[in-house]
Structures are given as C-alpha cells and as structure tokens.
Amino acid sequence: MTVAPRHTGASLARAVPPRERLDRDGEAVVLVGTSVVRLSALAVLVLDTCSSAETTVDDLTTVLVGRFGLPGDGAGGDAAAATLEVLRALTAEGLVELLDVDAGTT
Secondary structure, eight states: OOOOOOOOSOOEEEEOOOSEEEEETTEEEEEETTEEEEEOHHHHHHHHHHHSSOEEHHHHHHHHHHHHOSOOGGGTTOHHHHHHHHHHHHHHTTSEEEEBTTTTBO
C-alpha cells in the first residue's frame, strides 16, 4: 500500500521529550510541564518514530498507515491530512515540533 506524498505546510516532525513517561498496554501517560497527558497508541507511535531523528511527515504517514490502516470517514480517507492533524494536536500539547524546511521555520 502506498500513500501519495503531498505538501502539508510542515515537512519535518521532531518529538519533544516529556519530563516523565509511563507506558502501559501500548498507550502512555506523560508529564509535560505541570500537565499530565494521556496518549493513545497512535500518538505513542508518532512520538517514538520522531524521537530519534527529525522525521518527514510523508514518512510518518507511511508508518501510521502501515500500522493502523487508512483513516476512516472522519478524515475523508486522507492519510496525510490525518497525520498532520495528529501532529498539530501533539504540537499543541508541547510534545512535537513541526518544521517547514522550505521556509526554515517551526
């Protein structure tokens, strides 16, 4: 199965390590600043994939589709858009940085 690359406005994702992390049954609970955040198995895979190096959004989309399949009707079957939505949610929690290498910005 292939996922067609597309420009998403962000080219790379990099995980920001939480202060603490507890994993259980494929999910995790993390401490970010003074907030506790529960992560789904999908969010854990995103963080683990982006933790050792900056990862392209297209490569991350391929990893997620390989593990979880194409997104359901809520995302309209658009895997790249669904991946970017997850990355934006994790960015809002302070767990991911999105970088646009074309513009050289975060």
